[in-house]
Amino acid sequence: MRPIIIALDFRDRQQVFTFLDQFEHQERLFVKVGMELFYFEGPKILSELRKRGIQIFLDLKLYDIPNTVEQAMYQLGQQEVSMVTVHAAGGAEMIRRAKKGLLRGSEKAGVQPAKLLAITQLTSTSEEQMRSEQLVNASLTESVMHYAQLAQSNGADGVIASALEDPMIHRTTSNDFLCINPGIRLASDSADDQKRVVTPAQAARLGSDGLVVGRSITQAEDPIAAYKTVAKEWRTEND
Template sequence: MNKPIIALDFPSEIEVFQFLNQFDEKLFVKVGMELFYQEGPDIVRKIKDLGHDIFLDLKLHDIPNTVKSAMKGLARLGVDLVNVHAAGGKNMMEAAIEGLEAGSADKRPMLIAVTQLTSTTEEQMQKEQKIPLSLLDSVLHYAQLTKDAGLDGVVCSVHEAKNIADVCGETFLRVTPGIRLPGGDAHDQKRIATPDYARINGSSYIVIGRAVTKAENPVEAYKKVCQLWEGI
């Protein structure tokens, strides 16, 4: 069972290490835009120096050559997982892989693509993106496009994970944010689920944030997430 990924949605390095120093084990953590844009690449290097795995969640979406060049640089940070927006298209995603391979000294980081954000509802998608499909059909289309481009998987909601596995195969990763502990606040997410629901419904990795990082006892909250995720 893959480790739950903890979203380090903190604004500063000080808060990150105050959080990480509470744990006596190696974690899989997510560094997103908020932290990366405040602290820069050094925060990634410092977290890696502690032995933690890192999902660098920057959701690149630009012309293929720009994404290729950016990925070449990100690969040199030694992260384990990175992502792009599938809406950038097949050529962009293929360029992202080329950049990662060019920048990697050894095995390239895993690369996944965002299908639809877990904060997006079907009504929003149809109205604002002008996509005349169901949300599930849009997600499955992006997932197949991502697989055709040679990526390792997608970011999706738990509620689409099993469908994606049926279409793209079990080895195609389904990384699912929007994870909450039972009774937890949904915050700004629309399509949420608990760790045990995610396990049953086909997630490969789960991403959990405030339910752990803002908990009164983050270590105990993380243990609870792991128990539910592992079916203990």
């Protein structure tokens, strides 16, 4: 699969489709719908994207008691999206129940189940911040490895993590366990609020299974050109 996923970090459908109209001739487009857009537009935005033949990564980062997460995933499982997220920090039972709800929902709707991805540590989190604010005494790498193994052993299909951690995750999990990576920037771009960033080419060399790219494309003067640059770097290293 190895998709390039464009993060639609816009506030409403008008901004989304003004942006996506530039990509009308781009085949196999894959996008991320996050909290800001979904909370404003609701499931209708997913339906509109699907009508355009666009694959969807629905990134709501669920984190609650297991029963609540299961019931929420039951609803999301009916939305015909390709990927959904939970926080691995929610624990083993929460992850298992998330998968259970997701499968029940997709079965009811008669659609392919979404991949369940667990957030390890956000790419905006530094090791110093993790230690001082989360009171986690392990290293950032140890924390990410622990969450990846916890996620896999409880039914998740992969993790969201920095590409810098992909080699270690792949070594400690199975070959089909996905590492989807945000924090992707072209070499000429600012890191903004991200702490652990890599270029598409670096991510490919590190073993990434998919990129989530936001501002490098959405805020570029020429988004199509930026998308093609990301794709060229990504595919050259993957070929």
